[in-house]
Amino acid sequence: MIRTIEINNFQSHSNTVLELSAGVNVIKGRSHSGKSSIVRALNWALLNNLSGDYFVSWFASKKETTSVGIEFDDNSYIIRKRDSKVNGYELPNTDLAAIRTDLPDEVKAITQMGTINIQDQDEQYFMLKETPGKVAKELNSLVGLDIIDQTLSRLNRLENENNSKLKFLEKDSKEIETGIKELDYVDDLEARVEKIEELWKKYGHILKQKTELVLLAKDIKEEDEYIRDTKEWLTIKEPLERLKGLLTESAEIERSLNFLKYTIDAIDEAEIVRLRSDKNVKNLISKRNSILKSDLYKKEFCKTCGAHISHWRKK
Numbered sequence: 001m002i003r004t005i006e007i008n009n010f011q012s013h014s015n016t017v018l019e020l021s022a023g024v025n026v027i028k029g030r031s032h033s034g035k036s037s038i039v040r041a042l043n044w045a046l047l048n049n050l051s052g053d054y055f056v057s058w059f060a061s062k063k064e065t066t067s068v069g070i071e072f073d074d075n076s077y078i079i080r081k082r083d084s085k086v087n088g089y090e091l092p093n094t095d096l097a098a099i100r101t102d103l104p105d106e107v108k109a110i111t112q113m114g115t116i117n118i119q120d121q122d123e124q125y126f127m128l129k130e131t132p133g134k135v136a137k138e139l140n141s142l143v144g145l146d147i148i149d150q151t152l153s154r155l156n157r158l159e160n161e162n163n164s165k166l167k168f169l170e171k172d173s174k175e176i177e178t179g180i181k182e183l184d185y186v187d188d189l190e191a192r193v194e195k196i197e198e199l200w201k202k203y204g205h206i207l208k209q210k211t212e213l214v215l216l217a218k219d220i221k222e223e224d225e226y227i228r229d230t231k232e233w234l235t236i237k238e239p240l241e242r243l244k245g246l247l248t249e250s251a252e253i254e255r256s257l258n259f260l261k262y263t264i265d266a267i268d269e270a271e272i273v274r275l276r277s278d279k280n281v282k283n284l285i286s287k288r289n290s291i292l293k294s295d296l297y298k299k300e301f302c303k304t305c306g307a308h309i310s311h312w313r314k315k
Helices: 037-045 105-111 134-144 145-182 188-293 293-298
Strands: 002-010 013-018 066-072 077-082 088-090 094-097
Touching: 002 037, 013 037, 037 066, 037 077, 066 145, 077 105, 088 105, 094 105
Parallel strands: none
Antiparallel strands: 002 013, 002 066, 066 077, 077 088, 088 094
16 A cells, blocks of 8 residues: 655646555645646556656756655555656666656566556546446456456366367277277287287387488488588688788788888988978078178178187287
8 A cells, every 4th residue: 555655846746745544545625736646646656657758847957856756555665757867767776767658567566556546537437337247357356256267167168178088088998899899709819919019029120220221321421511521622722722822922012012102201201301401501501602792791700711800810
């Protein structure tokens, strides 16, 4: 029996806790105060039959969790939860994901409830819409009488089957008795039976030899297939070895080509660096010649040795 219901961020319920008493409990309130939402919350938690997220409270933020927790009088509980990261059940010592509207077996084992236990206000009263036969069948199922009916039906079926078999056996027995009476005139029946038994033993020996021959033929066939496969392998072994050698040589050539390409790229880069260096040297020589031709150089540097005026000997 349900002892406590706790509803969070479900439709109009921000945080509602209901402590139920033993027996009949009545929840009353004005229209649109959240009474039907409690039934929907029970449907969601107990049966997992609400899809989508339309039941999430409009005032709940995306980080908040919508949950319905139900505690039973044996101290077991289930919590149905949904938020941006979680959509499933929290049970004692385990968590389960909710897939579509399928109800996990672990939840059923705790709640032991089904669609028959929850009824909306718009539905017709329980079983009043059904035929008398349907009502009787449902009541028998509730109290276990259907098991008795099924057992009696099974026993009746077995009794009929056994009666039919008994009639056939009685018929066969009479035919056998008639056949035995017809053989009363045969004096050497025992000798004939012994002869038949001897022939049967010989037949069994021959049948055993036949089986051994069949197995031997199967082994011979397998050996022939192995020899044929071996011959085919010997035929392609030498070309395959040559092909492996060619593949190895091809790999070596490819590595050599890659190294040669790398060397050519390095030479090209070195040539580019040399051209840039030659250009820089030409620029420096041009600057040097310009400096040597300038008047400032002629005044401050010796025309003979190129020494600066600060190193000249004063007369």
